[in-house]
Amino acid sequence: MKKKLAPFIEWGTLLFCTGTVCFFLVVILWDIVSKGASSLSWGFVSTPPANGMTQGGILPAITGTVLLTLITALVATPFGISCAIYLNEYASDNWSARLVRAAIRNLAGVPSVIYGLFGLSLFVQAMHMGTSMVAAGCTLGLLSLPYIITTTEEALRRIPASTREAALAIGATQFESIRDVVLPAALPGILTGIVLTLSRAAGETAPILFTGVAFYINSPSGGLNQEFMALPYHLYMLSTQHQAIEQVRPLAYGTALVLLIVVFLLNLAAFYIRYKHSKK
């Protein structure tokens, strides 16, 4: 009897663990989607806040997050791809490459709030950018760099050596072989990594806290040297700092839902690129 029951108990224990993890995900999605859906409307995403944030929409926060993510991409992508090319195409396993790899791994583990402090010291103060969209974007760019490098390097590593050798054998220089042969072949993998990293950056709050985000801006000009609104910070302020906190709860749920949609859309895009590529 005991022997017959044991496998079920063992299987059940592991199933319980897995079920609990799935339960977490379902609760998170269900709570935000069910309570946020009622405040979601065309007006909510297309108008600025009104009446001391108790009414109106979140348009400036959406445009702020989109612009900020674009700046992050502009800062992190060229350096990230270039550094990955250095590691995978130029450097062999020498000490300098190992040093760069160690730096990347450690950077990936640095807490995001410390990136915020670094952005404050470097971009806001030392480089006199002030608290602005460009300072916050550069800070998020630094945060994203290690992830873009790691994913790009993985994509490059999957290109077989024979591909490069074929290009070199017909007389291409190394740069030409990378530009015309290796990079195009690795592009889907690189894009997947970039989009996934950006989805992470779009949801980050701590690094932009002291580098330029603001709760409310009267008429956001969208200027890069101005302070800006962003979805994650908007959600944080609506749920913790607003004087009429119960009254703005529906708005907070709506903001959370929009943020979730933005992040999942980016993830979906990454999945799509990966899926399309794997079929080929």
Next chain:
Amino acid sequence: MHIQARERIDGLVRSLIKATGLIVISILGGIFFMLLWNTVSFFIHVSPLDFITGTQWNPTGRHATYGILPLLVSTCLVTLGAMAIAIPLGIGTAAFMSEYAGKRLKNILKPAVEMLAAVPSVAIGFLGIVALGPGIARLTQLSNGLNALNGAILLSVMSLPTIITVAEDAINGVPATYKEASLGIGATKWQTLTRVTIPAAAPGIVAAIMLGVGRAIGETMTVLMATGNAASFPKGFFDSVRTITATIAIEMGEVPYQTTHYYSLFAIAGILFLLTLVVNMAGEYFVNKFRKFHSA
């Protein structure tokens, strides 16, 4: 184009690309230097011993005190609680996914874990305020549920994806011959899992835990929103706590530049940086050990 010109471009690009490798090193160096410089400025005003052993963090009082202990204990308390939940759940899930789940179930579970990883920390913190907090308050008869327990549960959700992914890789990486040998001498599936597969994957699993710990220690928004942020010395899981990360996030926005208080925030950030560095390096050590073990 002439061959000489092409070769010149090639050389130019090579040195340009090599230079970008330096950027990563200089960023890490820059972060380190920034923390060090400001921490030294802080220690000109406050003795390191008072900082490390002080039990009170009150930089705005008449007699400003800069004791890191309450913040450090808060961080450790919340992280410990998170790991008490996330480690068994994470390893159990990883074992289920790699040993028990069929291919179809796996194709659902993997994206589910990735989705959980994609949820922004601020959204999880929000749910701590609106859903988990009131729930804890009702169960424990406290006036509100913003305490260390709330933060610990949320942080466990945040570190679960990391732990599951790395631990699953480790369990998957154990050679099939080990399992076959164990099953061949009559061990059950469970005995094989607990006495052969998991011990063989142990370094990878420890690495998973370390990366999860690193994630939990450095997380800001979730704990900032869910733990209540009382600046007193934490007494337990039902007490409001204020972690290092939350303290930086709260106070940095209000403090004037270049005051002792301003420098003190860099000093606690320095301690946080060292903590995560040690944890991540330990994680990496175990990953390498696992790799060597299996390539041998």
